[in-house]
Amino acid sequence: MATFKDFRNNVKPNWCPGCGDFSVQAAIQRACANVGLEPEQVAIISGIGCSGRISGYINAYGFHGIHGRALPIAQGVKLANRELTVIAAGGDGDGFAIGMAHTVHAIRRNLDITYIVMDNQIYGLTKGQTSPRSGFGFKTKSTPHGSIESPLSPLEIAMAAGATFVAQSFSSDLKQLTSLIEEGIKHKGFALINVFSPCVTFNKVNTYDWFKENIVNLDQFPDYDPTNRVAAMNKIMETGGLLTGLIYRDTTRKPYEELIPGFREEGLARQDVRLSREAFEELVAEFY
Amino acid sequence: MISQLSWKIGGQQGEGVESTDRIFSTALNRLGYYLYGYRHFSSRIKGGHTNNKLRISTTPKRAISDDLDILVAFDQETIDLNARELRKGGVIVADAKFDPKVPEGVDARLFAVPITAIAEELGTSLMKNMVASGASWALLGLPLDVFNKAVEEEFGRKGPAIVEKNIEAVRRGAAYILEQAGGPLEEFRLEPADGKKKLFIIGNEAIGLGAIAAGCRLMSAYPITPASEIMEYMIKKLPKFGGTVVQTEDEIAAVTMAIGANYAGVRAMTASAGPGLSLMMEAIGLAGMTETPLVIVDTQRGGPSTGLPTKQEQSDLNALVYGTHGEIPKVVIAPATIEDCFYDMIEAFNIAEEYQVPVIVMTDLQLSLGKQSCEPLDYDRVEIRRGKLVSNLPPLEENKLFKRYAFTEDGISPRVLPGEKGGLHHVTGVEHDEEGRPNENAVNRRRMMDKRLSKLKGLRIREAIRVDAPHEVPDLLIIGMGSTGGTIDEARERLAADGITSNHITIRQIAPFPAEELKPHIQSAKTVIVIEHNATAQLANQIKLHVGGADKIRSVLKYDGTPFLPAEVYKACKEMK
Numbered sequence: 040m041a042t043f044k045d046f047r048n049n050v051k052p053n054w055c056p057g058c059g060d061f062s063v064q065a066a067i068q069r070a071c072a073n074v075g076l077e078p079e080q081v082a083i084i085s086g087i088g089c090s091g092r093i094s095g096y097i098n099a100y101g102f103h104g105i106h107g108r109a110l111p112i113a114q115g116v117k118l119a120n121r122e123l124t125v126i127a128a129g130g131d132g133d134g135f136a137i138g139m140a141h142t143v144h145a146i147r148r149n150l151d152i153t154y155i156v157m158d159n160q161i162y163g164l165t166k167g168q169t170s171p172r173s174g175f176g177f178k179t180k181s182t183p184h185g186s187i188e189s190p191l192s193p194l195e196i197a198m199a200a201g202a203t204f205v206a207q208s209f210s211s212d213l214k215q216l217t218s219l220i221e222e223g224i225k226h227k228g229f230a231l232i233n234v235f236s237p238c239v240t241f242n243k244v245n246t247y248d249w250f251k252e253n254i255v256n257l258d259q260f261p262d263y264d265p266t267n268r269v270a271a272m273n274k275i276m277e278t279g280g281l282l283t284g285l286i287y288r289d290t291t292r293k294p295y296e297e298l299i300p301g302f303r304e305e306g307l308a309r310q311d312v313r314l315s316r317e318a319f320e321e322l323v324a325e326f327y
Numbered sequence: 328m329i330s331q332l333s334w335k336i337g338g339q340q341g342e343g344v345e346s347t348d349r350i351f352s353t354a355l356n357r358l359g360y361y362l363y364g365y366r367h368f369s370s371r372i373k374g375g376h377t378n379n380k381l382r383i384s385t386t387p388k389r390a391i392s393d394d395l396d397i398l399v400a401f402d403q404e405t406i407d408l409n410a411r412e413l414r415k416g417g418v419i420v421a422d423a424k425f426d427p428k429v430p431e432g433v434d435a436r437l438f439a440v441p442i443t444a445i446a447e448e449l450g451t452s453l454m455k456n457m458v459a460s461g462a463s464w465a466l467l468g469l470p471l472d473v474f475n476k477a478v479e480e481e482f483g484r485k486g487p488a489i490v491e492k493n494i495e496a497v498r499r500g501a502a503y504i505l506e507q508a509g510g511p512l513e514e515f516r517l518e519p520a521d522g523k524k525k526l527f528i529i530g531n532e533a534i535g536l537g538a539i540a541a542g543c544r545l546m547s548a549y550p551i552t553p554a555s556e557i558m559e560y561m562i563k564k565l566p567k568f569g570g571t572v573v574q575t576e577d578e579i580a581a582v583t584m585a586i587g588a589n590y591a592g593v594r595a596m597t598a599s600a601g602p603g604l605s606l607m608m609e610a611i612g613l614a615g616m617t618e619t620p621l622v623i624v625d626t627q628r629g630g631p632s633t634g635l636p637t638k639q640e641q642s643d644l645n646a647l648v649y650g651t652h653g654e655i656p657k658v659v660i661a662p663a664t665i666e667d668c669f670y671d672m673i674e675a676f677n678i679a680e681e682y683q684v685p686v687i688v689m690t691d692l693q694l695s696l697g698k699q700s701c702e703p704l705d706y707d708r709v710e711i712r713r714g715k716l717v718s719n720l721p722p723l724e725e726n727k728l729f730k731r732y733a734f735t736e737d738g739i740s741p742r743v744l745p746g747e748k749g750g751l752h753h754v755t756g757v758e759h760d761e762e763g764r765p766n767e768n769a770v771n772r773r774r775m776m777d778k779r780l781s782k783l784k785g786l787r788i789r790e791a792i793r794v795d796a797p798h799e800v801p802d803l804l805i806i807g808m809g810s811t812g813g814t815i816d817e818a819r820e821r822l823a824a825d826g827i828t829s830n831h832i833t834i835r836q837i838a839p840f841p842a843e844e845l846k847p848h849i850q851s852a853k854t855v856i857v858i859e860h861n862a863t864a865q866l867a868n869q870i871k872l873h874v875g876g877a878d879k880i881r882s883v884l885k886y887d888g889t890p891f892l893p894a895e896v897y898k899a900c901k902e903m904k
């Protein structure tokens with residue numbers, strides 16, 4: 040059986056020392072091993088950004104696509120071979136700006152994919168512009184007078200879009216993050232895990248210390264019921280979205296793959312797709 | 328007796344024009360006539376004039392006729408807009424309800440049939456289509472039992488009572504007109520057809536059929552005219568074969584989903600028209616850079632922007648050939664017949680996997696939507712070739728990845744699918760090394776660029792150019808692409824009657840351009856005329872760029888939204904000779 044070391048490769052990440060994304064990388068590696076996966080069973084599809092590089096730093100099948108499109112690529116992979124464990128990953132700009140439409144629709148569609156967003160409330164790779172997650176008044180290179188747009192709340196959007204698994208975590212809490220990714224992988228359906236993953240270089244406001252001071256950890260509320268949709272929504276609003284843990288999980292809804300008429304359990308990519316002469320003649324007959 | 332005839336039905340959109348045409352033409356297909364249809368429609372769903380024109384012939388005809396023999400009109404607007412197309416002595420069959428009038432200066436016989444009244448008497452005005460098609464059929468003196476059988480098939484599912492009612496509507500329409508006309512019109516009596524079985528199908532369905540035969544099991548697409556019929560056909564059929572169609576949130580999702588699916592090993596496609604293709608451009612580059620197979624169908628319509636969404640054009644060529652930033656190998660194929668639509672899809676999927684490149688199948692609205700006779704499709708020509716796909720690999724050495732982008736003689740590297748032990752590798756749109764890891768080294772960059780761009784060297788589809796060259800040195804060499812071939816051939820017949828000789832070449836492989844094949848023909852030609860549906864001579868420019876001959880190449884361009892008519896091509900060619 041594979042251990043987390045089997046999910047390591049010899050590529051040295053080009054992230055800044057202290058970047059939150061290192062923990063996300065470690066958490067994915069641990070979670071994959073903990074749920075009993077082998078590297079070749081995992082496909083990690085990532086977007087473009089500092090965070091998007093993550094697929095190259097994990098020993099598994101990795102696809103580093105284009106900015107904002109990790110999710111549709113990941114859904115294509117899952118549809119082509121549902122036997123694979125598909126993890127999509129990227130930044131807050133990738134998933135909530137250029138790729139926002141895909142995020143909402145992937146949530147609605149509910150394919151069995153785990154989507155990890157490394158949310159640093161800034162554009163890291165392009166060296167420090169505002170992101171849709173940046174706070175009101177936040178000064179960046181592209182908002183020197185402070186952002187005059189309100190930050191969007193991915194958790195509320197996910198809930199509104201009909202998410203069946205919504206979680207949030209923090210890079211400093213490797214244990215919780217790992218366990219949430221495990222739960223996300225095991226969840227039959229689309230799992231959104233938003234991770235506060237500080238950018239130590241360009242975001243001097245939302246720092247490790249800032250998060251430590253401001254976040255509420257649901258793990259400390261044993262009575263919290265993540266199957267209660269209304270309670271989940273309330274909790275997100277109460278905390279202004281600054282909460283971590285498993286926020287919502289609906290195990291009653293079937294994933295997309297199970298709802299497709301005639302869709303077989305064996306991965307499409309592994310099936311014999313040659314048409315028999317009879318099947319072909321039957322298709323043609325309708326046009327005579 | 329005549330060998331061919333043109334029939335048109337017109338009315339308000341949503342009024343039964345489509346269904347009248349469908350039943351009438353299905354019955355003609357049963358008799359074995361060659362059919363070629365043209366739909367004039369707009370972006371409105373209900374209301375607005377619409378008409379379907381049908382060419383009926385005892386020999387293959389792949390063009391709309393210049394004129395018209397019979398016009399069936401549900402309203403006066405149809406007569407006012409179309410009567411001038413009628414040849415002298417043509418016939419109008421109109422609903423008596425609106426008190427039809429033949430416009431001044433039009434020499435046509437009018438039969439006012441109480442189409443709506445008969446239908447209403449039988450219970451519903453919805454049966455107008457049956458009355459109208461029955462009357463048309465009777466005028467031609469064709470066997471009624473064949474027609475009734477088509478009606479039975481159309482309505483069989485709804486039970487015998489409904490079938491009976493519709494057959495009665497046909498009978499009443501037929502009886503009424505035969506009495507008025509004193510029997511079938513002799514001048515419209517068609518020679519018997521060859522009776523051979525032919526498919527009657529639109530290009531988009533032939534494309535869907537070809538894709539399924541090629542093993543395509545996933546389609547992701549966003550609806551758009553005139554491509555939607557492809558996804559609609561696929562979703563009807565794919566579940567039976569274990570596949571599916573995803574209607575995505577936009578064309579960017581559609582194309583990237585298809586890329587993901589191809590990467591993971593299933594043959595997947597998307598289809599769209601100009602606006603969607605514009606959105607896909609960045610992703611097409613990703614497929615090129617990551618050497619992921621991809622098949623896209625572009626059903627061209629009038630551009631730019633929203634342009635003429637329901638009209639004919641061939642103006643995406645430049646965008647398809649040159650589109651996406653940077654430089655990638657890309658294949659663009661242009662089916663020119665309904666049969667090509669089927670076989671080219673199989674070829675497209677094979678090329679995409681063998682060369683690991685994006686392949687665009689470029690049709691035009693008339694080819695995609697015009698319903699026409701199609702020769703029986705040959706199962707034995709369906710072949711699936713997956714190229715350098717490997718499996719059952721030895722374990723990887725410590726810290727080594729599978730060389731997915733290995734440098735090879737032909738530039739094409741072995742490909743492995745996720746899930747395969749011993750095949751782990753990285754894929755990225757960033758420049759990369761043989762294992763797929765990002766790499767900006769200048770030497771590696773050059774080699775990788777050269778590797779990718781060399782892959783298509785020598786790639787030729789079957790009939791990259793289709794040559795019909797009966798003359799060694801003709802007066803004219805006429806070149807076209809897409810749906811215009813049949814029109815060009817009819818124009819050539821008329822030129823021949825005037826003593827003007829011509830050869831005809833259809834360009835089927837647009838990129839990489841088949842320059843060597845075309846060159847001798849251009850060199851030996853006196854005058855070359857390139858026929859295309861755009862304003863800037865995009866095909867002619869490709870020929871000038873790759874082959875030369877600018878001094879003898881002339882262009883005939885049409886971009887008003889309507890397909891070329893044989894007379895237009897004939898006249899233009901004659902003037903240019």
Ligand SMILES: Cc1ncc(C[n+]2csc(CCOP(=O)(O)OP(=O)(O)O)c2C)c(N)n1
Binds near residue numbers: 089
């Ligand atoms: C179509 C396109 N537009 C813009 C870019 C430039 N770009 C690359 S990453 C990025 C944003 C990165 O921010 P985020 O997604 O939050 O990732 P991070 O670097 O913060 O991890 C941008 C704008 C691009 N690669 N592609």
Ligand code: SF4
Binds near residue numbers: 057239
């Ligand atoms: S710029 Fe920010 S997000 Fe990017 S690697 Fe550095 S710390 Fe991480």
Ligand SMILES: [Mg+2]
Binds near residue numbers: 160
């Ligand atoms: Mg970011």
